[in-house]
Amino acid sequence: MNQRRRSFLRYTLMIIDAVVIVFSYVLTYFLRDKVFTFGLDDLAPFPVYFNLMGTVLIVWMILLRLFRNYDFLRGHRLVSAWRICRNLIPVELVGLGALAMGLFFIRDSVVSRTFLMTFAGVNYLLMVAAKLLFRVYFYRLQKKERYHRKVLLLGNKRAVEQFQATARTTPELLLNATVEPRFVFPAERPLDDQERQRFFGDVLDYVTQNVVDEVVLAYSDLKLQELAPLIADCHRMGLMVNIVLDFSGIDYTRSEVDTVGPFNIVSFQSYDFSPVQRFVKHTIDYAIGLVGFLAFLLIFLVVAPAIKLDSPGPIFFVQPRKGKNGRDFNLIKFRTMAVDAEARKAELMDQNEMQGHMFKIARDPRITRVGKILRKTSLDEFPQFLNVLKGDMSIVGTRPPTAEEFRQYEKHHRRRLSVAPGITGMWQVSGRNRIDDFEEIVKLDTWYIDHWSVWLDVKIIGKTLFVLLSGR
Template sequence: MENIRRKNKMIETYSVLLIDIFSVVVSYALALFIRFRLIHYESYPVQFHFMVGAYIVALCLLYNMFLDANSNFFTRGYYQEFYYIVRYTLILVVGLVVILYLTQQSYDFSRSVYVIFAALNIVITYAAHIVFKKSMWKFYRKSTSATKMLVITRDSMAQEVLENLIKGNEWYYEVTAVALYDADKKGQRIQGIPVAAGHSDLYETVVQMMVDEVFICLPETPAAEIRDMIRQFEEMGLVCHYNVDLFSRDNPNTYVQKMAGYSVISFALKTMDSRRLLVKRCMDITGSLVGLVITAVITPFVALAIKIDSPGPVFFSQIRIGKNGRRFKIWKFRSMYIDAEERKKELEEHNEMKGLMFKMEEDPRITKVGRFIRKTSIDETPQFFNIFVGDMSLVGTRPPTEDEFEQYNGYYRRRMSITPGLTGMWQVSGRSDIQDFEEIVKLDLAYIDNWSLGLDIKILFMTIFAVLGKKGSK
């Protein structure tokens, strides 16, 4: 099982590698153009220079793979970055000279190309690195995809801890709130970070927060308190980082690492391999594009039927809760009368669902057309847009409404530790036939704990068969 932050380092490493490859290719192509077209026009053997370009790319790959060249990419300053690129370029040039000499091809290569290539590569790579750093910081901090971190510490330490975490300059997390374990300063700010909770209301506040990870810095706190704290946050599906030098715990997903100079142990009941998540996202994009084409074809017919059947808009939108508390607007074809939400309260006593969901087999709010598009799951097809933009996935857990989410405890909240899906484990295990919310939670957590690409593919096929067979669809 990989380190919790290794996935971010992999993204960083491969992104910089691609930038470096692009830079050397452009630099070499420009060097050839300048030398053979601008300085002195002459023809040159294209095949030979393609081979030299391949040598340069290979050297670039070897340098990045074996020298761990970009382990501190985002924390390097401007001067450090320039020094790194000059050294890197010199190594490329020396390596190229050696290769051409050993293959007895150095006499075919213009010496001036070495100099032009080196100068161009330093300028282009340096510019590309700086632009990439600034772009990642700016984009990721503004994006809802950024890892939101809550810091729990003591009042006397808060200033220093927050300052160090902010100065850590990591692109993939954002400190969004702090909780003071020994003081009540809710509503105030420290280092520009809002104080969200104290000791007494810590867990109730976190359940409703948009937070992905928790950083705990509470020295001299009894181990029993820390263990209980970590357990409760794990039950919510959150990743925990505890600032310690040595700590032992029976959990296979526990990792010792450094964050902004602090030694921490990170805890999570489940971590997912970033490469498989990337494949999952590619599946989502591909599947959503196909789904959007289907949606575009059927929309005129569905829209006409909805308009003829009842007054109101064609589409229904509602705020739902996504991964770790992120709110997004979900889209469906409208299947109910326009006053459905207002009438829901008077129908609560007829709820056939045990727990935090509302289900009613003969729901009077559903229109005639609505019953058909629900029976065939056509009403869900606009959600392919939600999948395309990343709010949802093809397979995941059901996104709850805001009023449902407000009643969640830590155990229920763990359902939201992954991106919600159009379909999932409980839908293919009976869809609307399941009448107990606890059973839905168990199935969702079983999906999270046993997640794999193979399981996603299996659920997708089971969903198709369930829809075609109208199994449990109401």
């Protein structure tokens, strides 16, 4: 309902951020060139740095969006000062790292690295100051009467009460608005044509005689076709009309309404990834996947002969797994078990230490000597970077089940497959050797899907590296 105002605030913040970034860049050059010169080399002429400024602006604006610096509303107010400061930290760190890597790969020796570090610090301080000032401005704006919307709430008693109850717990729903709940009729039965016409006439009379900015229609019994005459009259009078659609019985993470031709289509999604976030996740996957693949080629030169000398059989273990939404793909790993491992699995089922639809035992007799080393160091996982480059897997995601495990899944288990499976994930960094209940793994995966962000993936990757290096 307040999407236009939210968009206005978001675009205003984006313009302010762009101005701050450019100002910080120019100010940093001045400070570094004219003030902080002791013991430092002279900077190249400003035109050299001016050529880089456009790249800096684009990178920082993208990072501000990725790290949710424009998700500025918490209920009816802007986010806290602490949250503003916290959300800007990864922007500066990742941006600084991206610029440093880019300059390294193009072998640039002109742009000063101390200039970039100074810019990141100056930009952070000015960005925090600008956002805090905007926060103060927003609160003062709320108090001004002329910025309050007059909202007319119409509908039957049950629908209106539900809407008002939701508004009390979600103040953002009626941001900066004064609501007038008039024309609430108690009847739960559908109105006949005569009652409906009289009701609509009373509404229009009220609108023409009072200040009304928006109309909210909360009817649980009327069809959209029956509301069409009232909507058309409001449109002719220049009023925004909001129709409350009750999806309270539907449990989905995200819903969107889109218009395709004459149709209004409501889409329900089980995860909350924006197109930009999905693009960044894929970019990270391919970037790390390429580095991992190069590492795999080096590891292959040592591991492949060791596997062949240790036990007869192929170097790789290729197993059909279920990927996103149940798609079949072949997962690739270095072979760590005897070639008859799958055939011997049935006789070991009574030793399974996992509760639910997974199989795991501590001292699996099927594992080879080299396989024990590969598993302990996680080197057996490196061929999966091929799966990442093929698009079957992601760097961070959920564990892909076998076809047998998938057949035993209950409905809520399938949500694990609403995202691409990953080489690492919440289970791997949450003490997988201590978790023996499949439902606990499902909870971890569901939490990951519900709270996904680029920063969460970065943290999981960091924790994975720590686990590998520490040998835990």
